Structures are given as structure tokens and as C-alpha cells.
Amino acid sequence: xxxxxxxxxxxxxxxxxxxxxxxxxxxxxxxxxxxxxxxxxxxxxxxxxxxxxxxxxxxxxxxxxxxxxxxxxxxxxxxxxxxxxxxxxxxxxxxxxxxxxxxxxxxxxxxxxxxxxxxxxxxxxxxxxxxxxxxxxxxxxxxxxxxxxxxxxxxxxxxxxxxxxxxxxxxxxxxxxxxxxxxxxxxxxxxxxxxxxxxxxxxxxxxxxxxxxxxxxxxxxxxxxxxxxxxxxxxxxxxxxxxxxxxxxxxxxxxxxxxxxxxxxxxxxxxxxxxxxxxxxxxxxxxxxxxxxxxxxxxxxxxxxxxxxxxxxxxxxxxxxxxxxxxxxxxxxxxxxxxxxxxxxxxxxxxxxxxxxxxxxxxxxxxxxxxxxxxxxxxxxxxxxxxxxxxxxxxxxxxxxxxxxxxxxxxxxxxxxxxxxxxxxxxxxxxxxxxxxxxxxxxxxxxxxxxxxxxxxxxxxxxxxxxxxxxxxxxxxxxxxxxxxxxxxxxxxxxxx
Numbered sequence: 001x002x003x004x005x006x007x008x009x010x011x012x013x014x015x016x017x018x019x020x021x022x023x024x025x026x027x028x029x030x031x032x033x034x035x036x037x038x039x040x041x042x043x044x045x046x047x048x049x050x051x052x053x054x055x056x057x058x059x060x061x062x063x064x065x066x067x068x069x070x071x072x073x074x075x076x077x078x079x080x081x082x083x084x085x086x087x088x089x090x091x092x093x094x095x096x097x098x099x100x101x102x103x104x105x106x107x108x109x110x111x112x113x114x115x116x117x118x119x120x121x122x123x124x125x126x127x128x129x130x131x132x133x134x135x136x137x138x139x140x141x142x143x144x145x146x147x148x149x150x151x152x153x154x155x156x157x158x159x160x161x162x163x164x165x166x167x168x169x170x171x172x173x174x175x176x177x178x179x180x181x182x183x184x185x186x187x188x189x190x191x192x193x194x195x196x197x198x199x200x201x202x203x204x205x206x207x208x209x210x211x212x213x214x215x216x217x218x219x220x221x222x223x224x225x226x227x228x229x230x231x232x233x234x235x236x237x238x239x240x241x242x243x244x245x246x247x248x249x250x251x252x253x254x255x256x257x258x259x260x261x262x263x264x265x266x267x268x269x270x271x272x273x274x275x276x277x278x279x280x281x282x283x284x285x286x287x288x289x290x291x292x293x294x295x296x297x298x299x300x301x302x303x304x305x306x307x308x309x310x311x312x313x314x315x316x317x318x319x320x321x322x323x324x325x326x327x328x329x330x331x332x333x334x335x336x337x338x339x340x341x342x343x344x345x346x347x348x349x350x351x352x353x354x355x356x357x358x359x360x361x362x363x364x365x366x367x368x369x370x371x372x373x374x375x376x377x378x379x380x381x382x383x384x385x386x387x388x389x390x391x392x393x394x395x396x397x398x399x400x401x402x403x404x405x406x407x408x409x410x411x412x413x414x415x416x417x418x419x420x421x422x423x424x425x426x427x428x429x430x431x432x433x434x435x436x437x438x439x440x441x442x443x444x445x446x447x448x449x450x451x452x453x454x455x456x457x458x459x460x461x462x463x464x465x466x467x468x469x470x471x472x473x474x475x476x477x478x479x480x481x482x483x484x485x486x487x488x489x490x491x492x493x494x495x496x497x
Contacts, residue, residue, distance in 0.1 A: 015319075016305075016308075016309045016363045016366065017363060017460075017461045017464045017465060018464055018468065019305075020359055020360060020363060021464065021465060021468040021469075021470065022468070023359075024356075024470040024471075025468070025469070025470060025471065025472055027351055027352075028470060028471040028472070028475055029472065029475055031350060031351075032475050032478060032479060036348055036349070036350050037350070037479065044174060044175065045173060045174060046171075046172070046173065046174060046175060046178060048168070048171055049171055049172070049173050049174075138236075138240070141237050141240050141241070142240060142244065145240060145241045145244040145245065146244060146248070148197055148241070148244075148245070149244055149245050149248045149249065152193055152194060152197075152245065152249070153249065153252060155193050156190065156193055156194075159186065159189040159190060159193060160186060160292075160296075162189065163182055163185040163186040163189060164182065164292075166185055167181050167182040167185060176353070179295075179353060179354075180353060180354045182292070182295070183295070183353065183354040183355060183358070184354060186295075186299060187299070187302065187358055190299065190303060191306070194245065194249075194303060194306070194307075195306065195310065197241060197245070198238060198241060198242055198245070198310075198311055199369075201229075201234055201237055201238045201241060202234065202238050202311065202314070202369070202372070202373055202377050203372060203373075203376070203377065205228075205229055205234055205237075206228045206229040206234060209228050210422075210424075210433070211402070211404055211420060211422060211424060211433050212404050212418070212420055233377070233378065233379065234377055235314050235373075235377060235378060238311065238314045238315075238377075239314045239315050242307065242311050242314060242315045242318070243315055243317075243318075243321075245307075246304070246307040246315075246318060246321065246322075247321055249303075250304070250321070250325040253300065254325070254328055254329065254332055257332050257333075257336060258332060258335075261287065261336060261340035261341075264287060265286070265287075265340065283342055283343065284342065286339075286340060286341055286342045287340060287341050287342065288341075288342055289341045289342050289343070289344040289345075293341065293344070294344070297333060298352065298355055300329075302355060302358060302359060302362070304322050304325070304326075305359065305362060306362050306366075307322070308322050309362060309363065309366035310362070310365065310366050310369045310370075311369065311370075311373070312366070312370065313370045313373045313374055313378075314373060363461070367454055367457045367458060367461070368454065371449075371450045371453045371454050371457070372450065374449075374453065375446045375447075375449045375450045375453065376446055376450075379400075380449075381442060381445055381446045381449050382396075382400060382442050383396060385441075385442060385445060386399060398419075400421065400423070401419040401420065401421060401422075402419065402420055402421075402422045402423065402424040402425075402426070402433075403417050403418075403419060403426040403427065404417065404418050404419070404420055404427065404433075405417055405427035406418060422439075423435060423436045423438045423439035423442070424436060424439075
């Protein structure tokens, strides 16, 4: 990674912070103009909750009797929901460590993709085309990434259905609680679905590898331990996967949002052959605006925000592709909301609810992820230390490679020695293939860099948050004037009484 990466990260995180602050400012303006500041959160009990409730509880404050679930039943419902999500997260994480996302056929898909990738690589290496031979690894990565994207999109549909089932199983009391519970579940599952492959490549791939010929140290993880990054590092593979997953998802979802309504409208017109219908009957023949239609749009934008911020150090063009996608997304969503869907039932809400906390959490997580990428995944710290010690990077490659004796591999390979990435003692040393003090010295400075980087970026974030208030000054003055008017009106009413 080049030295300007840190400046890219600082700018991206600062822009992300400014985005959150500007969104809150816009929200405060709309809340005042639309008179939503005093909107009461929806505390109406859901009919599904009333049907399942079996107990009554007297509230001494409200002097009313409230319905509630049986404690034992509520406990096992929540425990089952949380346990199932944890199992899926564990299964998915195990599968992501093998480049794919699935929970049922993880092992079979893993071996299939590894076999496909190995076959493609070997086939291209023996090709007569020199360009294919030189780029065999990159082509294999691209094909595996597209296959990974297919399974991600398939699992996204499954996880959406699963989140609804789990939320219905918990059966929250009010609509507001239901929406919050659903939001948290769908984002956790989508976070694992979309980002786990990238997290594995960025932070874990190649970290379990010791030296050639070592198969006894990681017997239980031999498949993971033997996986290595490209000699140039894992950032190139991470950048390719991020570009394919992010851009491929956006293109696929936009095509679906355009074609599916057209096909459904055409098919519905073939079935319902009515002429000269009133406008309201034509609107009724449109697709129903479901409960989670708007949530799906917000969810898509939050996932895009994660792609742009979490791994911006490996793919600086992500914000540009996100902007291009959003230009088309605005027009596609306008067409969908105005012409392809029935008119939605309006509901008064003050903000995005749980999505605001998720956006804030993603911003803070982005600082950690990019700090780890710069400090541990890239060669920024080792190169910086070597340049400070020697004045230039001349000889850095040889300094970062260790020697391995091919005779220890029980083979007759020539030459007698080879080089591999790592800081380990040579084969003729008493501590052959053990880590050298240089490794621990670099590791110590990597942690120091991570601490300095995080504190510096968080300091910028807090400073930006301080100088950009959540509410514009003129809106704050209008709110104060409204409160003063209400207070004066209340005092006059009290005096008249």
C-alpha cells in the first residue's frame, strides 16, 4: 500500500462523519417543516401480540391493565431466535474462511470452488497464450469472486425471509419494537453475508501459514493454514473481490428493480383484461407496497455505505461507483414508487430508528477495519521502519523473505533453497524456521500504529461532530420560538381557568 492510503482513509472517515451529521441536519429541517418533532412513537399493540398474549399486568403508573406474553414462552422464543442467528453467523463465518457464503452446503461448495479455482489456474498455466499464463491467478480470483457473488445474492433472499420468520416468532409488542427487531436481524445477517469474505481475505487469509512443509501445527485447520495470498499481498485479491461484490450487487439489483415490475405488470395485464378502468382501479392492479418495501431501500443504501467506508483503503474508487449507482437508483426508485407500486399508507415517524445507530456503528467500525488493513494487511509499517533504518527501500524484498531448504520438504527440488514471505530463522540456525526478533519488533510497531491511527481519526471525527451541529441555527431558533409560544399559550389558559 502506498503512503497516501492513510490520507485516503482520513478523508473518507471524515466525509462519512460529515455525511451522518448532514443527514441529521436535514432530518431536523424536515421534522420541523413537516411537524414531526412531537410525533409520539407508535405504542399501539399489534393484533398478533394481543392474540398470543396470555397474561395481564397492572401498571401502577398508568393505572391500566396491560397484556403481556407468558414469561417462559417469551424467553424460549427470544433464545431460539438469538441462537439461530448465532449458529448462522458461526456457520457462515466458517464458510467465508473458504471464500463462499452458505449454511447448508458449505463444505460441498467450498471444495467445489477450490477445485474449480485450482483447475482454472492449472489450465491457464499450461496454456499457449502467454498473457493467460501470467494472469492465471487473477483470472481464477475473478471467477471465484463472481461465483461468490451468486451465492451471496441467493442467501440474501433466504436471510430476508428468515429475518421475518424470527421477528414473527419473537412477536414484539408494538410496531416500533417489531421494526427495530427486524432491522437489527436483517442487518446482522446481511453484514455476515456481504462482508465476511472480505474480512477473511483482509485479516485472516495467509496469517495461519508458517513456512513450506509445515503441516503439523494446524492439523485441524489445514485447509485454512495452507491458503496464502499473492506474493504481492492480499490487497489485490481484496480489491478484486470488493469491486465485483459491490458493483455486481448494484448492477444486479438495478436490473431486477427495472425488469421485475415490467414483467409483472405485463403479465397482470394479460390476465386482467379490463378497459376504461377508473384510475383508482388501475392503481389497485399495481403491485402491493409491502411492509418492508421502504426498509429494503434503506437497507440497500446502508450496505453500500458499508462497502464505501469499511474497505475504502483497498478500493478508493468505491465512492465513485456508489455515486454512479445512486444517480440511477434515484430514478429507478422514483419510477417504482410512482408507477409500479400502489400508494403506500403514510405513517408519521421522527427518524430512521435503528438505522441511524447502525450507520454510526459502521462509521466507527470503518476506523478499526481500515486501521487494521493499513497496519497489518499492507506493508506500510514494515516498509516505513525499513526506510527509517536504511534511508531507502533498496533491499527491502530480500529483508522480508526467509530461506527454506527444499531437502526438508522430502523432495529433490532444485535449487537447494528457496525464499518465502516471513521473518524466520534460516534452516542452518539452531532455531530453524522459528520467528525472529524482527518479526516481534514489527508486530509491536503495528499495534502502536493502530493505536495512533485510531486515536487520530477518532479525534478528527469528534472534532467534525463538534463543529457541525445536528440542527441548523435557524431551525433551533424556530423550535425555541414554537416552545415559547406554546408556553405562553399554556400560561394564558391557566390564568383564564
